[in-house]
Amino acid sequence: MKTKNIWLVVLVVAFSVNVEAIAQKMVDDYSMVFALSMTAEKGKEKALEGALKAHNAKFHPEGSYFSWVRQIVAGANTGDYVWFMGPLMYRNMDSRPELAGHDEDWSKTIDPYVAEYGASEYWKKDDKLSYAVPNQKAPKFYGIWIIDVTKGKWETFNGLIEKIVAVYKKEGKDSMSLYKNEFSSGDGRDVALVWGFDTWSELDEDDPMKAKYETMYGKDSWATFMESWTSSIDKITQSIHKDVK
Numbered sequence: 001m002k003t004k005n006i007w008l009v010v011l012v013v014a015f016s017v018n019v020e021a022i023a024q025k026m027v028d029d030y031s032m033v034f035a036l037s038m039t040a041e042k043g044k045e046k047a048l049e050g051a052l053k054a055h056n057a058k059f060h061p062e063g064s065y066f067s068w069v070r071q072i073v074a075g076a077n078t079g080d081y082v083w084f085m086g087p088l089m090y091r092n093m094d095s096r097p098e099l100a101g102h103d104e105d106w107s108k109t110i111d112p113y114v115a116e117y118g119a120s121e122y123w124k125k126d127d128k129l130s131y132a133v134p135n136q137k138a139p140k141f142y143g144i145w146i147i148d149v150t151k152g153k154w155e156t157f158n159g160l161i162e163k164i165v166a167v168y169k170k171e172g173k174d175s176m177s178l179y180k181n182e183f184s185s186g187d188g189r190d191v192a193l194v195w196g197f198d199t200w201s202e203l204d205e206d207d208p209m210k211a212k213y214e215t216m217y218g219k220d221s222w223a224t225f226m227e228s229w230t231s232s233i234d235k236i237t238q239s240i241h242k243d244v245k
Contacts, residue, residue: 139196
């Protein structure tokens with residue numbers, strides 16, 4: 001995320017520092033989140049929410065280990081919760097402090113309200129395949145597509161997303177983020193596409209992407225896009241999340 005020999009030394013040092021700085025930037029140039037899903041014990045949803053919020057305030061208030069919680073309110077696994085930590089990088093995991101009482105707090109205050117833990121995943125954001133509107137406020141809801149990319153079709157898939165991102169950038173009104181699962185378990189959870197929206201009524205509106213896409217790429221280009229899209233993915237699992245406040 002500097003007399004003849006003396007100047008030679010200075011130049012070598014300066015060059016070395018510059019190379020190290022560039023290398024460091026290359027390493028730093030990504031953002032990743034850890035996500036842990038869980039199902040609450042029946043009737044204990046509010047208790048779990050309270051326990052998670054208290055734990056986060058005490059042990060994860062800021063920095064790379066900042067944590068927040070969202071609930072799935074529609075689609076696959078409705079009712080479940082997802083505990084997030086980040087944004088972070090792998091080396092942050094090596095330097096993660098051992099906070100006194102952290103694990104005990106989780107065991108005593110959170111575990112009792114969890115019926116079952118689900119996926120434990122690391123999702124790395126692909127900035128080249130994402131677009132964020134500058135200074136956009138956080139949305140009330142998040143539409144999530146979990147995509148199973150067809151084997152051998154990653155290059156095609158990435159190229160298609162690049163075209164969609166170009167449309168987003170041209171419009172400059174909406175954001176879209178793409179995350180890739182760092183440790184795929186073969187269950188089809190390869191990619192997560194994330195959009196934000198503020199009201200349910202927005203889902204009643206016709207999707208303008210086709211018209212916008214054809215404005216940029218030409219008449220009937222959407223049909224070609226969809227043909228390639230269909231052949232590059234095996235399935236999509238959709239859900240809607242909201243922050244637990």
